[in-house]
Amino acid sequence: MSGVLLRAADLHGSVTDPGMESMNFLNEVVGRFPDAISFAPGRPYEGFFETSQVFDYLKAYTDYLERERGFTSAQVRTNIFQYGRTNGHIHDLIARTVSNDEGIEVSPQSVVVTVGCQEGMLLTLRALFAGPDDVLLVSSPCYVGITGTATVLDIPIHPVPEGPHGVDPAAVAAAAAEVRAQGKRPRAMYLVPDFANPSGSSMPVEAREELLRVAEQEDLLLLEDNPYGFFLREGNPRPTLKALDRAKRVIYLGSFAKTGFPGARVGYVLADQPVAALDGTVGVLADSLSKIKSMTTVNTAALSQAAIGGMLVLADCKLRDANAQAIDFYRTNLQTVLDQLEHHFPADVRASLGISWNAPEGGFFLVVKVPFPANDAALHRAAGDYGVLWTPMSYFHHDTAGDHQLRLSCSALDPDTIVEGMTRLARFIKDSSAA
Template sequence: MEVMNFLNEVTSRHPQAISFGPGRPYEGLFEVERIGYYLDAYQRHLSEELGRTPDEVRTLLFQYGRTNGQIHELVARALRNDEGIEADPQSLVVTVGCQEGMFIALRALFRDPSDVLLVSSPCYVGITGAARLLDIETVHVPEGENGVDPDVLQRTVAELRAAGKRPRALYLVPDFSNPTGTCLPLPARHRLLELAEAEDLLLLEDNPYGFFTRTGSGLPTLKSLDTRRRVIYLGSFAKTCFPGARVGYVVADQHVQASDGSRTLLADELSKIKGMVTVNTPAISQAVIGGMLISHDFRLREANKPAADFYQENLAVLLDSLDRLLPPEKREAAGIHWNAPEGGFFLTLTLPVPADNALLEESAREHGVIWTPMRYFYPEDSGGQNQMRLSLSYLTPDQVAEGARRLVGLLERSCV
């Protein structure tokens, strides 16, 4: 996270610049008035659907609660509708955002100093940061244009084994990855699941952006294809509901050995850890998210159609603007290119020159546009030197168009 400080400094020094930096969801679709509405919907659900007495409702909202959460059944219903994932509610752990889910999953899985976490690289800093906090060794598996390459993964696993290490799990965002925007093709998903079984690996599937594509164009999640409990699914409501609730969840349906030697559900081991980190996820936050799930009939993908359309428009505006201002011959001659994801919040732009802090500073000062150096997502400056991450989620279409114009101004001055 510390590498992000420079980005934050630049942003605060140039408040008028258009920023392709933050991966935050667009706020124009949030309505403050709805908070009370969702809280009411959850309370009605408790009393009318579940027959809870007023005293029991009060206990559920005010008191310490079940460590693994109180909306696990509601989340399981939405997962079935939205992703075709059949999750036993008992295998679900409701967490303080996806970040806590990653943290407790790592703590549960990694106990031996020889255990290694593999990450699809470049990589979201939340997982590498959590691993660092827990002193877990992380090995980056370089992505291709279509995300993690199963062959590269297999070679890396073999090398680690030969070096006496135990590759334990691979973290990846198969759908519209942060930071690159890549998407793992269906055959690679199947390969990955086979490889996980053959190599005794777990897959930590993080899926915050899967809804944000054209209707019907999404690929099945790894978890929905997972017949052998190889996938731990890390769920987030930060982009599909809102970040301020800090509600996420983990589907941990693996059978594992408990500390006393008995067989138990991984979710129950996560529970023991979560109890020592946050006790339980705030009931008020769970109530608001629960109310949203109920109000949308447990179909968040459908509820997110307006948001998906909004991000799709931003994506189209950005890609069209770049294409118009830097047509193929011109950008090829200059050595500039970018990927064209079908959804999500991010895309990757590659230049012929370093996309470093100096260029970012110049970009903000001279051109009024901000972006994230891709090198921030690699360990110790080991990659992404000539790339930027462009995030389109926090801007309006007009800002995206103007931001693209300014960005091309920078590119023409620096590279063309």
């Protein structure tokens, strides 16, 4: 080989981190077995999308600019075609929407419109974590997007075990104490209180209120990620941490990937925490995130913002109501998976095989515990020999707790396909358990 040869040892550690390889392996398996029924991706059901919707959204947004905002034709053109405001130009619509849907009251100036929620995580972590002694607490299991971002930014993480009802506030307090005993500062805690990815667990309201008290006591910021809160299987919506927060401890990470469409790649951060500048003036954290964003993505694509903005306008900034069909669909899907598990593994069968699963109150995901290693080799075997895909829970853990667990996502499939897929999965689990 001629020319330059780069050595992995000379690249950033995130390039060779084993944890960064998991999604690449999963994508490779999906590509190799396109006919396999996949319970792996947490993406929305494509049957809800029509290409013509995008044009309707764009028209609704340009009409909104002219009629409600009083924009001239030239100003509309600039808004759509030019770079625009770093923190985004649909911040007012987002503020109205989170007020209507979640009872969260923030100024539009505290909203940062991001390139998906993933950029929101990056901006927030980069702003908050000033040095090597600042530690990020994360639920375990945890969404790989946040742990991967922390790895890229050289931010140390400290896992907090998640129970059947989400993160235990007492465990968060204990983790903070452990970090301090090591001479470091527990800076923030990341969690998904509603139907978490990957576990599907949800925190009771009392636990949310207690966590806010712990955050105050331990001087912690809470990074609340809420992509699945609309999608209840049973019960009533619970207030978000941000809606309960009175001390501005919660930084809220939002996205339109599940409640709108992921192709737009539009998310947002609600960052209304006061920040005292070196000159004594006080601004909000959103302004600090804006400075970092201006040197990373410059701004979020104006055309994508216009599409999402039009969607919000047509929904009268009430996305929960606009998602009524999707809520019913995902409720049916999750119940279908649970019913199929019960059908294929009645109590006596699952007891003899050592199989169990949780029954989330909503969301896209659930976890099945199996007696065999649910690793990459097992996934490859399931795809090739049984025509079914899932996600190893080991991808989401920082220890061995997920080595015998697999995550099932029910969002991307229709109910009939779920029934066939669960039949294939049951054969795979029974054969692997027997072996």
